Amino acid sequence: MSAVQSPLFEPVLWEGDGFRVLDEILIPQRLEYITVTEVSQALAAVRDMKTRAYGQVLTFLYTAALVAQQYKGKEVEPLRQRMAQLTQQFCDVRPTFDFRGLGCFVDEWFNEIRRDGKVGETIARRAREFGAEITRGRRARAKRTATLLPNPASVMTHCNVSGELVAVAKYCKELGKKFSVIATETRPYLQGARLTAWELAQAGVPVSLIPDCAVAQVMAKGVVDAVIVGADRSAQNGDIINKVGTYPLALMAKEYGVPFYALVQDPRSLVTGDDVPIEERSAAELLFFEGEPLIASGVERIAARYPAFDMTPAALITHLIGFDDVYTPETFSHKFRGEAAAAKITAKQGGKYLLIYGVPPKNQYSFLMSALRAEQCESFLVPEMRPQLCGAQVVARQLVERNAPTTLISDNIMGTLFAHREIRKLCLFSQSVTEAGPTGLCGSLLAVQLARLHGVPIELFNGDAPNDSSRDRDVSTFMGKQICPEGVAVRAVEVEVVPWALFKN
Template identity: 35%
Template structure:
């Protein structure tokens, strides 16, 4: 069983502090939407689907604080709550998807009493969390058919249970392949500068008993050239209408290496990660994070004081480098613009 990094119990949101893993397993508790926003911003919780789930609960907490006699008075205050949460991380579209869903829920139940509306919003956040894990399991089964028995699979960053409400996207595909009886070994890029692969992917796969080997980011090409990698699977933070995909910085490099070595490169993500309003990857906003993530490891300084630093948290992999995109509604390839539109619309 994969870990569930987000739990809602007794009116309290509990999240494992992913900044401390794998050394410490510390659960933090939240009842205030401002604190949830700070947790998203500072990466207590990370991974596009998990960010969306956390934001949904944050919105519900913010709604509880609003004093309003009716929906017309409630709506502008709720918009302010959602705006604060939306300002935390710009790249992961699931954040905005979840907040939009919470706002639509509020509008759809505008006839309820204020207390009834607030309770309904908590229920909506709980449904978003439950749906995420359920859809990840379906996504995993869809993608497991692409993983050969005995495959050695490279992944970049963490798109596992820790990045979702449970089970995972890219790692969900691997888990489903293992559950189907296949022998699968994972190679995990360390994923500088925040080391999600080293700290998180390796940790959760070891907990599940799935063979994992940690490698530095600059080793992937060498191992591909030696025939030690069979395919690549990664998650996504936003997929544009044409299939261009934003994921953790370094993913684009891995995709180029996979193409050079003739290896399949798969992206696994829920439908909520597809943003048809973005025509292509050049329009995806890329978050730049604090320089200290590059110059320091914890409190230890690694670089000269005052050196100029760039720290884009994501890059964009062009659709032409992606072999297939795996979702809970199926696997698509080829004409991504048409196929993604079909998936999102739900048309066969």
Template identity: 35%
Template sequence: METMRWQDDCLVLLDQTLLPGEVRYIQCRDVDTVCAAIRRLAVRGAPAIGAAAAYGLALGARSLDCADSQSFLSRVREIADRLAATRPTAVNLHWALRRLLDKMTAALPATPQQLKELLLAEARAIYDEDYRANQAMGRHGAELLPEQAGVLTHCNAGALATAGFGTALGVIRAAHQQGKKIHVYADETRPLLQGARLTTWELLQEGIPVTLLTDNMAGYLMALGKVDAVIVGADRITRNGDVANKIGTYSVAVLAREHGIPFYVAAPLSTIDLSLASGQEIPIEQRAPEEVTCIGGVRVAPAGVEVWNPAFDVTPARLVTAIITERGVYRPPYTETLPALFAQDC
């Protein structure tokens, strides 16, 4: 199932808010539609958001009619600011926009038309690179899993959250393809149920054994010896190895440490933010109270109740056994191993 594609000067996005009940695609012909899709989680998952924002910037740029390259650059930066404001925590979105702006600035004094083509080509490159990175992550991460294993995952870090194949689910998918007997335990992931709606749906499509459980069942499952490893994705990883991921991830990591279970994070290099020293500096998105007070449009809490609804939490580096990237598996001390990853490009 494609999460997105560029077709006939239009960004086509799978509306993930309707899954698993309905498969419907959104035709994004202007940047406002892309911003709305990202904001309401029609497209979600850090790598997918990055790719969608890149295509969104290219789409917005194509609508501009500027006489010179400097005015064009100024207008494109305004569009990038609008896209960047949609979701603050997932660094891939900001990384992708910055990459396109840097590419465009380096190409000056190219004409506006040349810059439009350059932006689209770079957006396509980000999409293609993410798919290849996910496959590489899958190969590296699969080596960490025994021949027979129960694997717990939280939220959805599969093909739906990326350009394809997936990060955390990419590791599971690769292990399954290698013939390993993997049984996945998927947390439902309140309040928006990405685990129940998306992760189980993906795995069932591929015939990978999966059992759904509510978030508060994970500890007992571990105590019964059913879980051999935990694998999650990430929306931002700081220099010291702290990990921002979907709310509830921190609780799973604490439980894994208590039960002596390895806790792995699978994420591409674009998710690692060396500009932040620790997770305390990560901006955490706060979302609408209706996501908590209602399920499927049906109110389950009394009107007027106060709601706290952070979309993400931060798992301290001390609870992270290893970080799986497209370049391999990296372990503590992350203050040394993560910067070394990027030093390879120097």
């Protein structure tokens, strides 16, 4: 493998009177940087998902440095107030991310200012130094992660941890360990395909791509040695907040005996994951792909849910890997809280859904309408059902044609809606029935496991075959458009057998 650092490892670069932000939306087509000389440009980059994860951290710090550098006054308080305002501006554009915690660091730096009047210069210097300090900490964290892994290590990951897996691969090589990655595509922005798979392939690390709904299928085969994810936030009790889809991944890791590692930062004042507001992004980000609607007609009549993050309780995490040490949830809690409360995922007052997984025969839709009323549900909940998009392009379309209330989600959102008790029943449509169990589309096993683990009833039906006219046969394309970067393997998706034992109470 190449020893070259991923450009995502340090995606924001300070340059004189401003800084440059790597536009992650354009990867892997091209590497292009956005020049930032004004606060509004930085806020737009964060709001529009052009930068995320570690990029958001550096963007905030360097924006603070930019504002401080432009401040020529000698009084502390005006700049201090401007930094508090800046922190709030960043919180407003991405409410789940811990910009307030970063703002607390900035506020503390004002206590270091001497009476020589160099207020702006001091804050600007500290902001840049802190960015460099975190970058060094991330290298140490990657090395620490490599020491935890077995040899060989086949690692599953979700979303993107800003170049850190490439660093883990480098340290594994130094330790003589074989390292490979199975990456989820991570809908709807496809960060797993566009960023993680791309950067690993560029570095010569063996990497394969799977749809989000295949995590249970792949883990059940026993081919995953560990799961590694990032964390947008961590809590004092060891909970983490990360890209939506992390929670079901952790549940499946627990179910199949796979160690689950989270790369975290200090929690500061956050007590439990329940205390974090989860950002719900625009339905259009899910319903359209590169300007094209997922459903050819009737997309305006479909609702969609896109909570951008979910919460993974500490009980599902094997180790939290910080900048300074490796923790169990217990030792993490002891360090930061003493006796931190265990998180309970709070049931939200959201919609009550009837979840459909698989393809119902056309003569079943009238029955489903009756079932929706009988269960007193507000809407059908339909996952996309990758890779062929059977949910979006077959099931949702059939429901809309019958004027049925329909809500579309990406496959990785099922877990958080189960956790929040928003799903009343799973209607599973199988393709056949065998002695081992019913067979179904990729994701059937995940849907059943999630329903079982959350105490949601499952009703089994005979279903139709998947959509033969789909433009997508595997995860290499989305709506017929290539999403799998060069050098990335596509893991074959199989028809799933759901063991009968999972249907027992």
